[in-house]
Amino acid sequence: MSDDVNIAVIYYSSTGTVHQLAEAVVAGAAEAGATVRLLRVAELAPEEVVASSAPxxxxxxxxxxVPVATPEDVQWADGIVFGSPTRFGNVASQLKQFLDTLGGLWGRGSLADKIYSGFTSTSQLHGGQESTLLALYNSVYHFGGIVVPPGFADPIKFVDGNPYGTSHVVGGQGEIPxxxxxxxxGVFQGRRVADVTRALKAGRRA
Known part of the structure; x- marks a missing residue:
């Protein structure tokens, strides 16, 4: 039987930082041999608000x-990695709205026993990276999912400094690329999620 795993990387990004992190997570999962879908969630802000900011x-x-994520993508995936910028120490409303559409899958038990992980960005140092990821994982606990954070399982995480998930500080004006x-x-996190997902699937077949 094939040991292929399906990984969905589902994110919200307004000016591109979280999108770039998502691409890194995708690259890591693909390097580990997973089939990966990069998906964005729908924008909720009015068009005139988006247009008022050039970036x-x-x-x-x-x-x-980039395709817009649907509940069917979550159903397809064995592992899901969510990405969100911090909004006052919490998940951006665009991603939260998508999570709130998953009630049907949750009610059927279809969200349980999948692998989940997350990543984020903030404008300021200590701007709520950890609290955002912990808030994201609250939904996973309700799903009955299995949280796989990067931890400090690779030396790069001692430099990145966030065991809850990949994160980046962009600066108040977005000046820090x-x-x-x-x-x-991000690559390490994507690879770890794919590897753990594959090991879980193999264990279930054993």
Whole structure:
């Protein structure tokens, strides 16, 4: 029987930082041999609000080709990695709204026993990275899911510094680009999620 695993990387990003982290997670999962879907959640902000910010409008246009996530993508996946910028120490409303559409799958038990993980970004140092990921994982506990954080399971995490999930500080004006440390942490996280998911599937077949 095939040991292939399906990984969905589902994220919200307004100006591109979380999107770049998502691409790193995708790369890591793909390196581990997983079939990966990169998916964004729907934008909830009014068009005029998005248009009022040049970086926001530019990123929205540049990622219009990325498929919008659906509950069917979550059903398909063996492992899901969610990405969200911090909003006052919590998950962005766009991603939270998507999570709230999964009630049907939850009611059928279809969210249970899958692997879940998360990543984030903030404008400021100590801007709520850990609390955002912990808030995200609250939903996973209700799903009956299995949280697989990166921990400090790779030396890069001692540099990245966040065992809850890959994270990056972008600065108040978005002036700090995603660096090699953050990308490497994302790649490691994607690879770890794929590897643990594969091991779980193999154990169930044994």
């Amino acid at each position: 926001w409008a530019a990123h929205t246009a540049a990622t219009a080709h 995603v660096d090699e440390t953050a990308r490497s942490a």
